[in-house]
Amino acid sequence: MFLAKDGFGITAWHMASEKGQIDLLHKLWKWGKESVAQEEFNNMLFLAKDSYGSTAWHMASEKGQIEVLHKLWEWGKESVTPEGFNNMLFLAKDSYGRTAWHMASEKGQIEVLHKLWEWGKESVTPEEFNNMLFLAKDSYGRTAWHMASEKGQIEVLHKHWEWGKESVTPEEFNNMLFLARDGCERTAWYMASEKGKIEVLHKLWEWAKEVLTQEDFKNMLFLAKDG
Numbered sequence: 386m387f388l389a390k391d392g393f394g395i396t397a398w399h400m401a402s403e404k405g406q407i408d409l410l411h412k413l414w415k416w417g418k419e420s421v422a423q424e425e426f427n428n429m430l431f432l433a434k435d436s437y438g439s440t441a442w443h444m445a446s447e448k449g450q451i452e453v454l455h456k457l458w459e460w461g462k463e464s465v466t467p468e469g470f471n472n473m474l475f476l477a478k479d480s481y482g483r484t485a486w487h488m489a490s491e492k493g494q495i496e497v498l499h500k501l502w503e504w505g506k507e508s509v510t511p512e513e514f515n516n517m518l519f520l521a522k523d524s525y526g527r528t529a530w531h532m533a534s535e536k537g538q539i540e541v542l543h544k545h546w547e548w549g550k551e552s553v554t555p556e557e558f559n560n561m562l563f564l565a566r567d568g569c570e571r572t573a574w575y576m577a578s579e580k581g582k583i584e585v586l587h588k589l590w591e592w593a594k595e596v597l598t599q600e601d602f603k604n605m606l607f608l609a610k611d612g
Contacts, residue, residue: 394436402441405450414460427465431473438480442473446485449494458504475505475517482524484517490529493538502548515553519561526568534573537582546592563593
């Protein structure tokens with residue numbers, strides 16, 4: 386009952402997390418602790434991935450289920466090792482190389498990003514924290530900044546700008562936001578232009594002028610080419 390998966394590798398815990406079914410999660414938590422071995426319990430609730438490599442944490446982050454994330458955070462700290470906990474919540478990637486940070490950024494889940502920021506700073510090393518939030522790329526070479534730019538998530542970009550300046554070196558910051566290219570050699574500027582995201586382009590223009598050299602600024606906006 387607790388370990389069963391459907392044809393897409395999804396458990397009852399996955400589904401309840403994605404849909405924000407808090408009462409059901411409480412029941413599954415209680416019954417699971419009474420019924421299965423600790424290792425199976427952890428695998429079922431926190432470490433299990435569906436056919437696309439997503440954990441319950443990924444699903445709740447993408448859907449903005451903040452109450453679910455609070456419970457997963459609370460229960461996960463009780464149940465799995467610190468290493469397993471960090472891997473589950475902050476460092477785990479799905480089959481497309483996306484972390485929970487990527488997913489929440491792409492979908493504009495600001496409240497989720499705030500909690501990932503807060504909890505991540507408590508739990509992982511500064512290097513892991515920066516790699517998780519700002520420097521990590523998915524299987525297509527896209528950062529969370531790329532994704533938010535392409536989708537027009539302007540509020541997300543504001544938070545990345547603010548937090549990134551606090552956390553990474555100026556060189557990493559510039560590379561992350563303005564100069565980084567995905568697997569097809571596209572920058573955030575290219576992606577936003579391609580999708581007609583005018584407000585994003587205004588902000589990229591404004592911010593890039595603050596931090597880039599004139600040569601880098603020119604290369605980012607006017608001379609850069611895709612693959």
